Amino acid sequence: MKAALRLALALVLLGLLYWLYTVLFPSPEKAVLKRIASLAATATIPAGTNPLLRANKVGTVIAYFSPDAEITYDLVGVGAHTLSGRDEIREAAAGGFAGATSLSVRFQDVTVRLGPDKLSAEVSCTAKVSANGDQDTGIQEMRFQLRKLDGDWLITRAETVKTLQ
Amino acid sequence: MTTETNTSGAEPGWLQIVLIGRRPKWTLIRILVLVSLVTVTTKFVLLPIRVEGISMEPTYRNHKIDCVNRLAYMLHEPQRGDVVAIRYSEPGQFSEPKQLLMKRIIGLPGESVAFHEGHVYINGRLLDEPYLAKSSCDWEHAPIQCGPDQYYVVGDNRTMPFEYHVQGRAERNRIIGKVLL
Numbered sequence: 001m002k003a004a005l006r007l008a009l010a011l012v013l014l015g016l017l018y019w020l021y022t023v024l025f026p027s028p029e030k031a032v033l034k035r036i037a038s039l040a041a042t043a044t045i046p047a048g049t050n051p052l053l054r055a056n057k058v059g060t061v062i063a064y065f066s067p068d069a070e071i072t073y074d075l076v077g078v079g080a081h082t083l084s085g086r087d088e089i090r091e092a093a094a095g096g097f098a099g100a101t102s103l104s105v106r107f108q109d110v111t112v113r114l115g116p117d118k119l120s121a122e123v124s125c126t127a128k129v130s131a132n133g134d135q136d137t138g139i140q141e142m143r144f145q146l147r148k149l150d151g152d153w154l155i156t157r158a159e160t161v162k163t164l165q
Numbered sequence: 166m167t168t169e170t171n172t173s174g175a176e177p178g179w180l181q182i183v184l185i186g187r188r189p190k191w192t193l194i195r196i197l198v199l200v201s202l203v204t205v206t207t208k209f210v211l212l213p214i215r216v217e218g219i220s221m222e223p224t225y226r227n228h229k230i231d232c233v234n235r236l237a238y239m240l241h242e243p244q245r246g247d248v249v250a251i252r253y254s255e256p257g258q259f260s261e262p263k264q265l266l267m268k269r270i271i272g273l274p275g276e277s278v279a280f281h282e283g284h285v286y287i288n289g290r291l292l293d294e295p296y297l298a299k300s301s302c303d304w305e306h307a308p309i310q311c312g313p314d315q316y317y318v319v320g321d322n323r324t325m326p327f328e329y330h331v332q333g334r335a336e337r338n339r340i341i342g343k344v345l346l
Binding site for chain 1: 217218251252253254255262263264266315318328329331332333334335336339
């Protein structure tokens, strides 16, 4: 009985150590997942956020993109557009943030595929964006390409994907 | 006649009976079985969904609760007229996606789908759609050819302008099941 208890305790301890290791040294997949979740949280603006904080948010969101990043989107009722470089993305983000009283961004059903060099990754997900409460909600399949630059996972390309051809 | 009171096998109090039953061990086993059954059913058999949006009106109203039968197409392929759930995210996992598209199949693999004066034409023949509400629809679109693994899907709300209505060809591996009700 004592031996079984010791064995159980040893297993629990091993499990805890493993968990601690994954927290301290996350795998590249986990780091990318965390980065994408963090981008959604950063792009979310609760109602009543003051303009200064909104402006600050733009800068924080831009930091997720590489200097030569490109965003390509083709949306129903909007058409196809491409934003190239941080300046164009900053301008678009500032316009989007200013135009909504609140904004909720969520990336769901996220799958990460790491490149063979483990320094690049492709992320597929479904973006759910709600503006002004739940009045305007859009759901869109998306694909991101990320690259590890100076220890940070940065988005080099983001594009909308047509679920229906 | 005498009555003996057995203190060791005392009847549990009403609160215990209500909360964990007369035999807690069996109650725990019942709960575990029930939770497992519900988890497996809602994950792999009947996926609960909530309709968001108006593209399937009047058949499916906004915020309606329904279920997707994930086993519907295990024995046969999707049929014309079926209302199906289509995953946004990339196929490959059997786990439940959080966001789905709900649309009706009007075109089958290999068929061509066209819209003329609001009516659907499959391979040039008018399609009877009894599920549609009588409303004015002026959709016009040249024939679109479905590939060998593609189904043409569209919503029931044809009062929306064509360009604002999400519709098109869905790959078979994105159709995860048939909407139950």
